[in-house]
Amino acid sequence: MGVLKKIYRPTLEYENAAYSRGFTKVAGIDEAGRGPLAGPVVVAAVILGKYWNTEIEINDSKKLSKKKKESLYDVICKESLAFKIVSVSPQEIDQLNILRATMVGMQRCSDEIELTPDYLLVDGNFYPETNIHGQAIVKGDCLSKSIAAASILAKVIRDRKMIEFAGKYPQWGFDSHMGYPTRQHREAIAEHGLSPIH
Numbered sequence: 001m002g003v004l005k006k007i008y009r010p011t012l013e014y015e016n017a018a019y020s021r022g023f024t025k026v027a028g029i030d031e032a033g034r035g036p037l038a039g040p041v042v043v044a045a046v047i048l049g050k051y052w053n054t055e056i057e058i059n060d061s062k063k064l065s066k067k068k069k070e071s072l073y074d075v076i077c078k079e080s081l082a083f084k085i086v087s088v089s090p091q092e093i094d095q096l097n098i099l100r101a102t103m104v105g106m107q108r109c110s111d112e113i114e115l116t117p118d119y120l121l122v123d124g125n126f127y128p129e130t131n132i133h134g135q136a137i138v139k140g141d142c143l144s145k146s147i148a149a150a151s152i153l154a155k156v157i158r159d160r161k162m163i164e165f166a167g168k169y170p171q172w173g174f175d176s177h178m179g180y181p182t183r184q185h186r187e188a189i190a191e192h193g194l195s196p197i198h
Helices: 013-020 066-079 090-096 098-112 145-168 183-192
Strands: 026-032 041-047 082-088 119-123 133-137
Touching (some): 013 026, 013 119, 013 145, 026 145, 041 098, 041 145, 066 145, 082 145, 090 098, 119 145
Antiparallel strands (some): 026 041, 041 082
């Protein structure tokens, strides 16, 4: 008999726990672009706010269709209290390494978002260097609506950037694999070498 996999759906449990401890501006932070061989890492922070409409079906961006991500992107930008999206260039990634580049993007988001957060919910098991209280949550994009919202903003913006790069560097087919190490992408590298965004 097969093992039943637990299905996680993001909730506001982590956010409400922070509110109950007296925090008022809870931001979810996530990134897109740590796995690819090319392109930027894009980091987003979102403060949904205490009165977020729970009817809006936010989920981890990896579980949503392109069309659904695009429509939720518009809703999140319009309905959230604040959001910030930061792009860390391939050049910075090469200088820093991908983990440090991600942490730098997270720091920038928490520093530059219009409303200064007093608590951060960060996807993963690393927490950026900041004086802001918060926690890192493994699989946070499946558990927290704020982090899931940030994952949607980061993914949509990164995909748009990769489609732009596809126009600039057509040999590598970035609009189909978004820089991830697919067979098509590896074959393009073998044939054409590395692009300026690898």
